[in-house]
Amino acid sequence: MEIETEKIEERVKEYSGGIRERYTDLTLVFFLLATGLMLYQHSTGWSWDFNTYSMIGEYIFHSGFYMEWLRPPLASTAMGLLQYIFTRKISEYVFIGLTSAFFLYGSRKFSESFDLEPDKFYIFALTPAVIFFSTMNGTEMLSLAFALLFLADFQKTRSGLWLGLTFLTRYNFGVLIPLILLQRDLKKIVKTGIISGLTLVPWLLYNYIQTGNPLTSFGNFLMLNVFLRYTSTALNPHNLLIMTLPTAAILLAYLKPEIREKINFSREDVLIISYSGLVTLSYLTADYRSLRYLYPLTVPAAFYASKTWTIVDREKIFYMLAAVNLVVGGLGLGISGLTPPGKYLDSADAVNGCMAESEYWLMTNYAGAPTRPVSNENITMERLQDGYRSISFKGPDYRNVSAPVLEDNGRFTVYGYSELCKKPGKADRTYLEGFNERNNLNYTFLGYIYDRFIKEKLEALGQWK
Structure with a gap:
C-alpha cells in the first residue's frame, strides 16, 4: 500500500x-x-x-x-x-x-x-x-x-x-x-x-x-x-x-x-x-x-x-x-440583474399540475410548470376552456382575460376554471408555429421568405414592365 x-x-x-x-x-x-x-x-x-x-x-x-x-x-x-x-x-x-x-x-x-x-x-x-x-x-x-x-x-x-x-x-x-x-x-x-x-x-x-x-x-x-x-x-x-x-x-x-x-x-x-x-x-x-x-x-x-x-x-x-x-x-x-426565482416557483405551484400559458413562459417552465407563450385573447380563452391556467406577472389589468381569478397575490395572477385541468404536455412548438397561431396564418419558412422578399419584388417588376 x-x-x-x-x-x-x-x-x-x-x-x-x-x-x-x-x-x-x-x-x-x-x-x-x-x-x-x-x-x-x-x-x-x-x-x-x-x-x-x-x-x-x-x-x-x-x-x-x-x-x-x-x-x-x-x-x-x-x-x-x-x-x-x-x-x-x-x-x-x-x-x-x-x-x-x-x-x-x-x-x-x-x-x-x-x-x-x-x-x-x-x-x-x-x-x-x-x-x-x-x-x-x-x-x-x-x-x-x-x-x-x-x-x-x-x-x-x-x-x-x-x-x-x-x-x-x-x-x-x-x-x-x-x-x-x-x-x-x-x-x-x-x-x-x-x-x-x-x-x-x-x-x-x-x-x-x-x-x-x-x-x-x-x-x-x-x-x-x-x-x-x-x-x-x-x-x-x-x-x-x-x-x-x-x-x-x-x-x-x-x-x-x-x-x-x-x-x-x-x-x-x-x-x-x-x-x-x-x-x-x-x-x-x-x-x-x-x-x-x-x-x-x-x-x-x-x-x-x-x-x-x-x-x-x-x-x-x-x-x-x-x-x-x-x-x-x-x-x-453585484448588480448582475439576474431574476429572483421566488414568484416563478410559487406560480408553478399555483397551477396545481395543469398546463399553463404566460408572458414569462420560460421562467415558469424552468420552475416546473409546462407553459406555452401567451398568444392572443381568443386563443387564451380557448386554452382556458380546455383547462389551461393563464399566469400573468404584470397585474390583473395588464391583460383582458374574461375568466375567474384563481389567485391574485400582488406578485402574479392566475386565471382559469377550477373544475377544468389540462394535462401537462410538451411546450416545444417552433417560433414560426407560434407566429402562425397568433396571426392566423399557415406559413412555412420558405413560404414566408417568398411572400415577404420575393413576391412583392416580382409583382413590382411586373408592374414596372
Whole structure:
C-alpha cells in the first residue's frame, strides 16, 4: 500500500508540475478567481437564456418538456450530458467551470499559435465586461473558446471543425465563414468547408427526425432575429470600448512612433483585422444591438495589447490591470440583474399540475410548470376552456382575460376554471408555429421568405414592365 501511495503522489506531482509549466501562478489564480465570480453570478438568480439552454439539454436527453428550436445545440448538449451524472442545477455549475477551463485552454493555444505570452493574452482578454457576460447567458465564453481554436488552427484542416462547433454554439458566429477565404488555397478552403458542414450533420439530422425539416433550428433563428425582429436599439459607439476596457487603453501605446516601428504587420494581422471587421459589421447592421454581441472583440483587443506588451513590458502595470479586471468585474456581478426565482416557483405551484400559458413562459417552465407563450385573447380563452391556467406577472389589468381569478397575490395572477385541468404536455412548438397561431396564418419558412422578399419584388417588376 505504501508503494502504491508513493506512486500516486508522484503522478499527482508530475501532473501538477505539468500544469505549472504551461500556466503561470498568476494565470491559475486569475482563472480560479474569475471562475469563482462566474459561479457566484449564476447563484444570484435566473437568466432567461441560460435556463433555456439547460432545459433544452433536458429535453434532448432526458425527455424534458420545454424546447426552443431556434437555439443552437452545443451548450445544451453539454448540459444535457452532464445531467446524466448530476442534477440539472449542479450540471449548470459544472458547465460554467468546464467552460472557463476550456476558454483558458483556447487562450493558450491561440497565444502559442500567434507567438504571444499566454498569461498576458488570457488576462487581457478577461476584461470586466467579458467576465460579466461570459456565462451569464450561457454561450458567450464557450463560443469564443471555439473561435480562438479556429483562429489558432486557421492554416490547418481541423480549423473547419472548430468553425462548425463555434457556429453550433452561437449562430451569430456564422459571420466568420468568409474568413476561410483567407486560407488562399482552394483545396484547403474546400476541405475546411466540408469539415464544417459535416460538423453540422448530427444537428440537421435531429431536426429532420423531430420536425421533418433539417433547417428548423436555423430557420427559426432567422425568423426571430432577422425577419421578425420588431425591436431595435440605437447605435452607441462607446459600446465598442466598454467591452474591451481597460485592455484597450494599452493600445494608446501605438500612438508612439517608436512602438509602431517595432511591430511588423503580417498575415496574422490580416486575419485578426478581418475577424474584427466581420464582428463589428454584424453588430452595426443589426436592428437589436446588445452590448454582449461585442463580446468577440476582446480577441483583437487582447491580441494587440499582448503584442504591444512585448515592447512596453511593465510588470507593475500588468498586475494592476489584472486586479482592475477582477475587482471591477466582481463589482459588476453585484448588480448582475439576474431574476429572483421566488414568484416563478410559487406560480408553478399555483397551477396545481395543469398546463399553463404566460408572458414569462420560460421562467415558469424552468420552475416546473409546462407553459406555452401567451398568444392572443381568443386563443387564451380557448386554452382556458380546455383547462389551461393563464399566469400573468404584470397585474390583473395588464391583460383582458374574461375568466375567474384563481389567485391574485400582488406578485402574479392566475386565471382559469377550477373544475377544468389540462394535462401537462410538451411546450416545444417552433417560433414560426407560434407566429402562425397568433396571426392566423399557415406559413412555412420558405413560404414566408417568398411572400415577404420575393413576391412583392416580382409583382413590382411586373408592374414596372
